[in-house]
Amino acid sequence: MRPNTCNHSQEVEDITAASLSKTGFLRLKHIIGDPSALPAIPALIPVSRSSWWAGVKSGRFPASVKLAPNTTAWRAEDIRTLIQQLAGEV
Secondary structure, three states, rough: OOOOOOOOOHHHHHHHHHOOOOOOOHHHHHHEEEOOOOOEOOOOOOOOOHHHHHHHHHHOOOEEEEOOEEEEEHHHHHHHHHHHHHHHHO
């Protein structure tokens, strides 16, 4: 068995570049993941739903955008920036 030599922040950058468009919107399940979906949606930011909303309220995570009365999303560019900031903290 070979040791894990993968750089976590580089891995996050690679996933972000491959899975996020430069513009557009992401729903919460595309940000925090949804393992019950078929196929499963991997988390870009592995936090719980309640932690995510607490982070939005405190300003740690970007503000949401209401697309319709029951539809909340986040700008893809805001999520990309957040992932880059979080990768820099590791």
